[in-house]
Amino acid sequence: MQPDRNVELKARDPDPAATLATALAFGAREVGTLRQRDTYFPVPSGRLKLREEDGAGAQLIAYQREDAATARTSAYRRVDVPDAAALIAALEDVHGRGPVVAKTRRLLQWENVRIHLDDVERLGHWLELEAVADRDAEDLAADHGRVAALRTALGITDERVVAEGYAQLLTRADAPADLVEGARVAMGRAHAPYSHFRVGAALRAGGDAAGVHLGANVENAAYPQSQCAEASAIGALVAAGHTRIVEVAVMADTPLVTPCGGCRQRLSELAGPDTPVHLCGPEGARRTVTLGSLLPLAFDEQALA
Structure with missing residues (x-):
């Protein structure tokens, strides 16, 4: 039909x-x-x-x-x-x-x-x-x-x-401007001489003195040594003394960027299944999902028991 x-x-x-x-x-x-x-x-x-x-x-x-x-x-x-x-x-x-x-x-x-x-x-x-x-x-x-x-x-x-559509407009309205702008700044600083695929990530920390922490993808001629934007941002957040992520924005100039499988697992270490993840393009947020929807049945500390 x-x-x-x-x-x-x-x-x-x-x-x-x-x-x-x-x-x-x-x-x-x-x-x-x-x-x-x-x-x-x-x-x-x-x-x-x-x-x-x-x-x-x-x-x-x-x-x-x-x-x-x-x-x-x-x-x-x-x-x-x-x-x-x-x-x-x-x-x-x-x-x-x-x-x-x-x-x-x-x-x-x-x-x-x-x-x-x-x-x-x-x-x-x-x-x-x-x-x-x-x-x-x-x-x-x-x-x-x-x-x-x-x-x-x-x-x-x-x-x-x-x-x-209305859903996209509403998602953009929901995404905090500081988080989206942080992801945009980080994307502009990405080191991607091989793929030319630039990604920026911004994470909002939880707890006292919470702030926004940025990361960009960093490529290496030895490809396995490259680092995703989310991993870079997690390192910056932890180095600033935080251990909890309460909100995420990821940006790339592509129809819809989503964290890779490894970064979904990395994020789940410090974030919960209800943590909002804003998937952004250069003009702003395009869709907001939860980390749990990106990574159902995450491997966590209970799985180590």
């Missing part, structure tokens, strides 16, 4: 009342107000969320969509879920839990385009255009055309359009 498809555009909405009035004047009709809660789960590829909607039950939604500040195509599958709480618990056991996006959505319809006037908790007001494609359509040129027409009518300028 082929996935469903749509064409989406997301933008900041500085004046929702004006947007509503303009959309109605353009011929859109008002459908109603929805209250939705989307729980995201880290997965190896694509995106996965469980949507709970007041009065409409729950659905598991798996989708693929590139991040681009323009109208972009999504391919998605929806599955009705009879027990949302049980499925959330099961998925969290396997994947860990990502951000939770709660929003009130005022829904309008123009031709096959859904107009979402969203009030998102902790993110404010947003506007989404979603042209739902015909399942048998060979291309989506007509859908792109309708989204473009609505974008012009609503006066959506380039600087208002965003590439990321």
